[in-house]
């Protein structure tokens with residue numbers, strides 16, 4: 001990757017052309033299976049997986065000055081200010097050496113979406129949306145056992161509310177632009193991945209045509 005995600009440019013026969021990374025946003029409610037499916041996509045399609053939640057949790061562990069603020073927001077299921085999350089995403093993109101990214105759990109609200117677009121000038125190739133019932137998501141989160149501080153019933157209910165109030169409007173925004181690829185995420189991991197695979201295969205076939 002070049003020196004800057006905002007304006008990765010290269011000289012071609014005297015013309016300066018923009019070379020922007022490919023970004024797929026991966027959205028869906030808490031526990032809908034975003035991280036699980038991203039791991040599969042990485043294996044098959046060569047993307048780098050960047051989970052905004054994982055980057056924020058790593059930032060807490062690193063002892064950063066924002067750590068306490070981020071920890072409190074996550075405990076309450078609230079959305080961390082875009083400036084913080086976008087800086088972490090940009091750093092991870094630069095350091096990856098790749099130019100194809102699955103950005104998981106971002107944009108989570110309208111502020112995330114508008115700020116990312118304005119700072120990076122990147123529009124997603126498409127938005128993979130994992131559609132799953134609350135009942136199933138709650139069951140999955142309560143049996144995840146990864147020691148996450150937000151996997152308790154009180155915080156889970158707050159996360160569901162934030163998802164409905166703040167994240168669904170982002171999905172609707174991209175739907176209005178024809179960019180959403182919706183997946184029934186209530187099925188088994190294998191069945192969901194079959195649906196995911198066909199979306200990424202279609203994309204590769206279109207690019208090759």
Ligand SMILES: Nc1ncnc2c1ncn2[C@@H]1O[C@H](COP(=O)(O)OP(=O)(O)OP(=O)(O)O)[C@@H](O)[C@H]1O
Pocket residue numbers: 028029030031032033034035036037053105140141143144145185186187188189190192
């Ligand atoms: N299709 C599935 N069927 C049953 N269990 C699943 C399925 N997909 C994922 N899981 C399990 O559900 C839990 C949540 O999955 P995962 O961590 O991938 O969700 P997520 O969308 O990334 O959640 P979060 O938004 O909280 O990070 C995990 O324990 C995972 O193993």
Ligand SMILES: Nc1ccn([C@@H]2O[C@H](COP(=O)(O)O)[C@@H](O)[C@H]2O)c(=O)n1
Pocket residue numbers: 030051052053054056073074075076077078079080081085104105106107108112150159
């Ligand atoms: N764009 C984002 C993404 C996440 N957060 C915070 O992290 C929590 C966990 O996110 P997961 O995707 O790992 O479930 C989430 O509830 C938010 O508190 C955020 O602020 N902004």
Ligand SMILES: [Mg+2]
Pocket residue numbers: 034035051053105
């Ligand atoms: Mg996750």
